[in-house]
Amino acid sequence: MNTALIHPVILCGGSGTRLWPRSRKAKPKPFLPLVGERTLLEATLDRWHGSSDFAEPVIVAGQGHLCHLAEQAPAEATVIVEPAAKNTAPAIALAAALLPADAILLVCPSDHHIADIASFTAAARAAARLAGDDWMVALGIAPDRAETGYGYIRLGEAMEGGHKVDRFVEKPDRETAERFLTEGNYAWNGGIFAFRAGAFMDELEQHRPAMAEAVRRAVAGGRYQGQEFHPAADAFAGVDGESVDYAVMENTARAAVVPADMGWSDIGNWEALRDARPSDDAGNRVHGPVELVECRNVLVETDGPRVSVIGLEGIIVVVDGDEVLVTSAAGAQLVGKLTGAANQ
Structure with a gap:
């Protein structure tokens, strides 16, 4: 592998419950065409396709999703098959331990939407340059509202290409978010990072x-099967699951942030998906056979049955097979708590 390149590392996991019933455990949101014709995973992979300074991607995924990757990922991609889901820190560590120590990792979730690809690519390259100097770099998403559902990064001292991180902030209440x-x-902390592989493992060894x-033992004892790399399951079984934010970013003395205004959304629930799609003049978004009368900010998605909605505002209706979801936009955050979502 060419260590001079930026190596995209795509984290491809999750159960998909927050976009139930369209997204389900067997086929969660990365593998669905939720914004446009391409799936979220395909759109993620498209962002650096043809760019000479990006290597072929490394995808970290579970065994249950390999069938979808076979259909949607390029044949040249390396797929690290997680023996068990352990959150983002161990997943990134698997890639960092497998790649050469000097490789620059660009860690991206597989299920986010980015509208402005040029701004994303510019921010990613700036982050990669800082990572080459052994900074642990987060892309900081420019906030456009007082959002309480995301963690925040307070920008510190300016540096070439970005800022030092003053501190990371947990999800705030409304008053704090407005401030x-x-x-x-x-x-916003959008979960996109850049690290030099060896520097990331050094930080992990210091803090975890x-x-x-x-992870090192799991990689050392692993094996390739074509383009798939299977870490040693017995070694990986002893790993405690933890996010990269808690394991590394909040502990390192070398945290940096590159601000990015790139039309980002984590598509975290049906309200976020509604807002990521183009709308009519009344803010409505529809897919499938739908008729709306005197509606505003309504999302309706149906895969067959005709849906008619009259005189409603801020409502979401989803029909998928034999399942129907009706929720207010505010209530969309609770979809994952439904029994049906948890069991499918």
Whole structure:
């Protein structure tokens, strides 16, 4: 592998419950065409297709999703098959331990939407340059509202290409989020990072030595099967699951952030998906046989049965096979708590 290139590392997991019934455990949202004709995974992979400074992607996924990757991922991609889901820190560590120490990793979720690809690519290259100097770099998403569902990053001292991180902030309440928006020196933590592989493993060994050791043993004892790499399951079984934010980013003394205004959405629920799609003059979005009368900010998606909605605002209706979901936009955050979502 050419270590001079930026190596996209795509984290491809999750159960898909927050976009039930369209997204389900067997086929969660990365593998669905939710915004446009391409699936979210395909759109993620498209962002650097043909760019000479990006290597073929490394995809970290579970065994249950390999059938979808066979259909949607390029044949040249390396697929690291997680023996078990352990959250983002061990998943990134598997890629960092497998790639050369000097490789620059660009870690991206597989299920986010980015409208402005040029801005994303520019921010990714800036982050990669900082990562080459052993900074642990987050892309900080420019906030456009007082959002309480995301973690925040407070921008510190300016540096070439970005800022040092002053601090990471947990999901705030409404009043705090509004203050962050007014102050203007905060960004959303969108889960996109850049690291040099060796530097990331050094940080992990410092802050989570047991995790680093177990991952190294899992990679050392792993095997390739074509383009698939299977870490040693027995070694990986001892890893404690933890996010990269808690394991590394909030502990390192070398955290940096590159601000990015790129039309980002994590498509975290039906309301977020509604807002990521183009609308009519009344803010409505429809897919399938739908008729709306005197409606505003309504999303209706149906895969067959005709749906008619009259005189409603801020409502979401989804028909998928024999399942029907009706929720307010505000209630969309609770979809994952439904018994049907949890069991399918």
